[in-house]
Amino acid sequence: AKRKSTSTTSAMYSASVSSSSTSSLVSPAAAAANATSAAAAATGATAEDSPFFSAFNGTEQSTAAAAGASGLGRASSPDTSQSASESAASAAADSVVGPRSPHRKRRYKMQLSQPLDQYRCHVCGDKALGFNFDAVTCESCKAFFRRNAFKNMDMKCNFSGSCSISINTRKFCSPCRLKKCFLIGMKKELILNESQLQQRRQKTLCNRNRRYVTTATTASASPISRQSSTTGDPGRRSVCAYKLEESSFYPDETALSEPSVEPPQRPTVLTLLEECSDGLASSSSECSWDLYRPLSDTCTQLMEGIRVSLDNVVNNVNETDSEQISSTATDKATSLEMPFTITLSFVQRFVSFVKCLPEFNYIDMDDRVNLIKGGVFHFILMRGVAIYNPELDSFTFLSKASSGHRHSVPLAALTQSLSAYPSGQQLVERYRRFIIGYHRASSGDQMALTLLQLIEFYNPSRPLLRNMHRIDRIQAGYIMLLKRHIESVQPTQQARRVFFDLMNRLSELDSIATDFSQLCHVVGFRCEELNPLLLEIFELSNGRPGGSRPSSLFEQPLPPPPPPPRLPTQCGTFISTISSCTLRLRPSFISSNSRPYSRRPITSPSIIASIREVIISNASQLCP
Amino acid sequence: AKRKSTSTTSAMYSASVSSSSTSSLVSPAAAAANATSAAAAATGATAEDSPFFSAFNGTEQSTAAAAGASGLGRASSPDTSQSASESAASAAADSVVGPRSPHRKRRYKMQLSQPLDQYRCHVCGDKALGFNFDAVTCESCKAFFRRNAFKNMDMKCNFSGSCSISINTRKFCSPCRLKKCFLIGMKKELILNESQLQQRRQKTLCNRNRRYVTTATTASASPISRQSSTTGDPGRRSVCAYKLEESSFYPDETALSEPSVEPPQRPTVLTLLEECSDGLASSSSECSWDLYRPLSDTCTQLMEGIRVSLDNVVNNVNETDSEQISSTATDKATSLEMPFTITLSFVQRFVSFVKCLPEFNYIDMDDRVNLIKGGVFHFILMRGVAIYNPELDSFTFLSKASSGHRHSVPLAALTQSLSAYPSGQQLVERYRRFIIGYHRASSGDQMALTLLQLIEFYNPSRPLLRNMHRIDRIQAGYIMLLKRHIESVQPTQQARRVFFDLMNRLSELDSIATDFSQLCHVVGFRCEELNPLLLEIFELSNGRPGGSRPSSLFEQPLPPPPPPPRLPTQCGTFISTISSCTLRLRPSFISSNSRPYSRRPITSPSIIASIREVIISNASQLCP
DNA sequence: GGGCGTTCAGAAAGTTCA
């Protein structure tokens, strides 16, 4: 009995397979198979002994067996498992219809002679109404297939994996049922996917609305049909599926008004974010990468833009500044004028640089000011990392004045300049460690360091920001860009480590910047003749929430000062440069010279107004 | 009879399942089948031989058969095989059933006027509600059968072996009752087996979570939304799914079916990414936030889902495991069995947990395996952080076995367990520092730590990944979620610092995990009696690119080993648990016991195949 | 009328708890 059952199995399966592959509704093989199993049953093995017994009901089976046994090989029978009466009828029909051409076209209305409801599901033998997902199936198999075709073929059959599926047994082994569905040619591609579904639903909804409006012509319904459906018309059927879309449904052509396709413009980091969250946009068809992740087009463009601006603006010290720096370097290498001169020059260039970035344009005017105001120290300090030369322990940068030569400002000079101030040396030492650490972590990668500057620049926690979300998004974009950049230059394995290491080090920057700003405060405090403008500027970075408490560095009264550093001559230049080019603070501040330093409110409106003026005045230069 | 019973086991189901959709217990088809089988039985097979013999007690059966044969077609049954005269039948049904309005306005309610309880359990005669395990039984017999069908038939009847089973006597003789169950045709094949059970539970868990999340977080939404998600067909793939599947499935259509509106389903982290890149979607009209950034709805939902799954799955140690851990803790606190037992239990739970996450569903089967395979050690170690208790310097977690008490496993025990191995103690010490550092950085924030586990889990640089982009995107989503979480619990100013600090510490994890995996390698190496399966498992995490070079820890030949730790008894449990529940490795691995350890290729295909089997086998449980 | 999807009550598993 065991052996027989196996043979029955294979017979049955080949039966269904062939029936599907020939696309005729039934094949001789199928009929023969039934005959076989019937014969098996007749020989004494109970039909039920065979786990593969295709349990069509008994009478059908015997009928089929009889027909098969008659040797006529009902080749054209549309069904193997018809009930007795039906089979008789179809036998008659068969004799009329005659042999069907074997290459019968796919699925032309086969209602040639017999009504469709005579057909039987190719999966389970239940009565079928027509094609479902490209096979003749019953309603239940149709639903079953729709529900399960996309589920992963996970479940294993509990039995041999070749259970026979009949109208009675179909619900016992879904894996085998599903398998058979595929076997007989059901196509899961014909199941509507989610977006097609949405379309369909929307269309339905649309039509229904129209019909409702036109037929009902109730005054309330017509003008605001959308609203009515949104609020859940109680009289209407509650259609769950539609419910979901109602909020986004516009009665008429959503599609038309929608299609703001793609900003053909220069991409911003926000474009990158979209690309990353989208997944479709990735131009590379590859799903994976090898050691180095290739850059997407967007990334390349963004970084190229940054690189160009970097070269043209940030690294392009103008001659005046260069001269200035050169002369300061020779005359007062260790005075505080040196860093002031340099940073002033840089701040100008950096602001110009930032204004070249497309996304800066999208920021509120006030917030542009706030970003610059709140981040001066941060990006100045980050710049230090970028121009640091570890061999020389110096900052080095091209100098136009000395014709291609490089300026080189030893860090030691800074130490010395600040030695007169409390904790000045320690602070510089901290900064040095910070720089060195960063340099190691980044391997001096200028692009990475520039991106870090930008990430620091677009810091959503700067004080007074009006739209933190926007800044946050931009920052996220640059973070993503940095990530991608690193992944493109570091092997996958190390990329993450490097990336997070770099990001993490920014935290230290925050505290260093705070201390530097405090220190500068003191510097300004000590130089009475220092123009109030300078004070204001240094106070810029002081306005952060935590910054209102004066740093502990400066709390106790200072000891009798060493020869107080003086910033006489250059200060004028510094101030005038700022006022003329970058900041253009109101003249009144420059003129009100000897005003005693008093702890003004941290966010003096005048400053903001002034800086805003600068930004606005140059707004036309912003890249589109 | 013996032989036959075996065949019964493997045999397929009965042809006599009555038409399930009807309220009648017997459909004409079934009746006919019964007639057949009865005939077959008459030819010599005993009744209990036939797994399909639906042995209603004699009278009923013959009645049913007669009814079917007589063609009277019990009108109340809208049976499928009744093709013609359906209207007549239903009309008849109407007249019988009661005053259903003739205009059949709605779905027919099928208010059975004659309740089913007129049917009697075929085992005990109690009232029956329907079919259970393919026979008409009462509830108690159903439960009885489920509980005992697979128990050994050893128990002998205390009486003659032919006790009569009635509603009163049924509890007196289990063996006879069970025998009768089989006799009347109950099929133990229809009892869900272990893996099916697991799937079912997982699915329930998933759905519960989803429902909970959607209801909990959409308080403002319409009350129907819950219902829609509840009754909606599961398994439907969301828009995100399609996005994720991009090139994999529909190379062409994807682009066409773009205009998908809003993913109405449970959000994934990808939804979050979209939201973040979108900018318009931010539901809060606010552009800024104060100290603590409010969470968007998406974030809330995502985290709520995670939290629920975390509580229900990860932190829900089942009793068996709990027992095991308890007993191990008392007996062999310092042996290596302890960590093995615990981690095994955790790995199972973690895999379940991950499978509850909506986005996991969108990942390629192979990649699911690869993620788990490549990350076992990582997420085990991260788990350590989550359950670390700094006061006790222990891992602590709830124990069901000891009724709400907590297990507490001192880290020192781990040190001691590994003291026999080279560098074991140092490694544990490193791990301890890692844990403590993380604990400080996160302030023990469980959500943050869980997110970090997930970030580590979705690591695009795991070996052999087929779609790194997809994993990368998911990881980015979780990183974003972590960021948002931290921003919501930390003041803006510190949030970034904390966030990057936490992220950065993951780098250290990588190296610790590598070393641990190497160490486990050695452990496996030393214990010859250790089952090869165990070795394979520990090798799982060894497949990373950099992992092929053996850690320097273990390069030189080891000194004569101290008393080699042995993992005898528990290992069996360990292995069997793994094989049965979580990993289900191929039996061959379990049986081939004494195979000498040899350096197999790092990515033994068998492992992958095995693990894939696990994942696939449970795939239907995945939330849609 | 063909062929999709949607609905929803009912069948049949498991789970809980006294």
Add this chain to the structure above:
DNA sequence: TGAACTTTCTGAACGCCC
């Protein structure tokens, strides 16, 4: 052990668009 309950699956009936 068993009554009561929960959950998932199933499929007949139906709605809609082409």
